[in-house]
Amino acid sequence: MDPLTIEGAYQFTPSVHWDDRGSFNEWFREDLLERTGSSFRLAQANCSTSAKGVLRGVHFTDVPPGQAKYVTCVRGAILDVVVDLRAGSPSFGRHEAVTLDSDNRSCVYIAEGLGHGFMALTDETMILYLCSEPYTPHREHGVHPLDVDLGIQWPVNVPPVLSAKDAAAPSLAEVQKAGLLPDYQVCLDYHAQR
Numbered sequence: 289m290d291p292l293t294i295e296g297a298y299q300f301t302p303s304v305h306w307d308d309r310g311s312f313n314e315w316f317r318e319d320l321l322e323r324t325g326s327s328f329r330l331a332q333a334n335c336s337t338s339a340k341g342v343l344r345g346v347h348f349t350d351v352p353p354g355q356a357k358y359v360t361c362v363r364g365a366i367l368d369v370v371v372d373l374r375a376g377s378p379s380f381g382r383h384e385a386v387t388l389d390s391d392n393r394s395c396v397y398i399a400e401g402l403g404h405g406f407m408a409l410t411d412e413t414m415i416l417y418l419c420s421e422p423y424t425p426h427r428e429h430g431v432h433p434l435d436v437d438l439g440i441q442w443p444v445n446v447p448p449v450l451s452a453k454d455a456a457a458p459s460l461a462e463v464q465k466a467g468l469l470p471d472y473q474v475c476l477d478y479h480a481q482r
């Protein structure tokens with residue numbers, strides 16, 4: 289588990305074992321995650337497929353309870369982005385982007401309160417992700433992924449394709465003004481007692 293520059297986010301890049309049958313890789317290890325001080329209670333596992341250019345997010349969930357996520361890409365490739373949306377965080381508003389693909393089988397852990405979005409870099413991309421809490425639509429919010437204040441460098445040669453919901457999402461400033469952002473200290477306290 290390698291820490292990303294956003295506190296509470298980690299990348300896990302497994303060994304991929306190839307032989308004449310195909311490949312084998314671990315994609316989730318509770319013991320490795322626990323070494324970071326995090327524990328993960330599996331509540332839901334999701335799968336989504338996307339055409340090239342599909343941009344999902346940036347989504348975040350009210351804390352408590354929030355929804356920690358553990359993401360991997362099993363077909364194609366994504367640019368996966370973690371955004372610090374925790375009000376009061378030293379890295380508030382910053383993000384880190386990581387490429388996850390079916391070759392590197394890399395995974396990203398995203399703690400409660402962080403924002404998450406990704407763009408599919410290939411057609412027929414498939415991601416799998418584990419969630420620490422079940423889907424609760426009224427607790428999930430979005431920040432517009434193209435908001436200049438987020439400054440995310442999405443690939444310039446791929447026209448972004450957004451859902452109607454994501455295209456109508458407010459800016460970071462609007463979400464902040466509406467008081468919707470998770471509080472940094474509340475996120476840390478909640479995370480520590482889990």
Ligand SMILES: Cc1cn([C@H]2C[C@H](O)[C@@H](COP(=O)(O)OP(=O)(O)O[C@H]3O[C@@H](C)C(=O)[C@@H](O)[C@H]3O)O2)c(=O)[nH]c1=O
Pocket residue numbers: 334336344345346347357404405406423428451453
């Ligand atoms: C996320 C989710 C959606 N749905 C339904 C609602 C809707 O009809 C359809 C598609 O939902 P969405 O448009 O919200 O899907 P999507 O834009 O892929 O939402 C996801 O985006 C990424 C970035 C995340 O981090 C995820 O946590 C999740 O928010 O699937 C579920 O039934 N369960 C779920 O857990």
